[in-house]
Amino acid sequence: MATPHISAEKGEFAKTVLMPGDPLRAKFIAETFLQDAVLVNNVRGIQGYTGTYKGTKVSVMASGMGMPSMGIYSYELFSFYDVENIIRIGSAGAFNDKLQLRDIVAGMGASTTSNFGAQYEIAGTLCNLADYELLTAAVDSAKELGQDLKVGNILSSDTFYDDRPNNMENWTKMGILCVEMEAAALYMNAARLGKRALALLTISDKPLTGEETTAEERQNTFTQMMEIALEAAIKMDKK
Numbered sequence: 001m002a003t004p005h006i007s008a009e010k011g012e013f014a015k016t017v018l019m020p021g022d023p024l025r026a027k028f029i030a031e032t033f034l035q036d037a038v039l040v041n042n043v044r045g046i047q048g049y050t051g052t053y054k055g056t057k058v059s060v061m062a063s064g065m066g067m068p069s070m071g072i073y074s075y076e077l078f079s080f081y082d083v084e085n086i087i088r089i090g091s092a093g094a095f096n097d098k099l100q101l102r103d104i105v106a107g108m109g110a111s112t113t114s115n116f117g118a119q120y121e122i123a124g125t126l127c128n129l130a131d132y133e134l135l136t137a138a139v140d141s142a143k144e145l146g147q148d149l150k151v152g153n154i155l156s157s158d159t160f161y162d163d164r165p166n167n168m169e170n171w172t173k174m175g176i177l178c179v180e181m182e183a184a185a186l187y188m189n190a191a192r193l194g195k196r197a198l199a200l201l202t203i204s205d206k207p208l209t210g211e212e213t214t215a216e217e218r219q220n221t222f223t224q225m226m227e228i229a230l231e232a233a234i235k236m237d238k239k
């Protein structure tokens with residue numbers, strides 16, 4: 001079987017898929033952390049691998065950038081490949097000035113500027129939430145690994161370059177920790193399809209101070225977040 005965007009056969013993805021935006025971050029995770037990793041998708045260069053981590057079958061596949069792209073890949077993995085859990089492992093810009101480069105954030109909620117949710121024709125505003133058990137698995141894993149994990153509301157933005165002069169300040173006033181571009185669509189697909197989702201994010205840049213990591217660092221060095229996600233995948237496999 002294949003979908004318009006994924007060439008893998010049914011059964012070739014694990015119950016839990018880690019999803020970075022960047023295909024080369026997916027490759028790095030497969031090569032660094034998975035045993036016997038097999039490339040199961042490369043349509044449009046969206047690399048997907050399945051292997052084992054400490055004996056547990058785990059997959060990693062890129063989502064591409066932005067909500068339309070995440071919307072397609074998470075929908076197809078959940079609907080056609082029996083994937084139960086997707087953990088996004090992304091980069092994010094700090095809004096809260098207490099966040100430092102490389103801090104790790106779990107998006108308990110994903111507020112958004114996107115119109116992705118209009119398709120559900122809900123007469124109100126849906127809260128886009130992480131799955132509680134997946135979030136708990138990540139929090140517990142971070143503690144076991146001795147990693148600090150900040151948990152809170154994040155912004156999934158349709159824009160990387162945003163023209164509104166007070167955009168960051170206005171979201172920050174409402175307690176938003178950081179900005180990225182995919183989690184809200186992932187959370188909405190998971191809610192609609194009865195699946196579990198979580199976004200883990202590493203702070204890659206601080207717009208307030210101009211501090212930033214390089215593209216190569218975003219691809220290959222956010223290993224603490226990757227390990228939290230992999231340990232959470234082991235916990236979820238036992239449920």
Ligand SMILES: O=P(O)(O)O[C@H]1O[C@H](CO)[C@@H](O)[C@H]1O
Nearest residue numbers: 020021022065090091180181
């Ligand atoms: O590093 P990734 O996972 O791609 O995540 C962030 O980086 C991209 C923008 O540079 C967007 O996809 C944003 O969500």
Ligand SMILES: O=c1cc[nH]c(=O)[nH]1
Nearest residue numbers: 091092093179180181
């Ligand atoms: O979406 C993103 C990701 C990283 N940094 C940002 O400022 N925005």
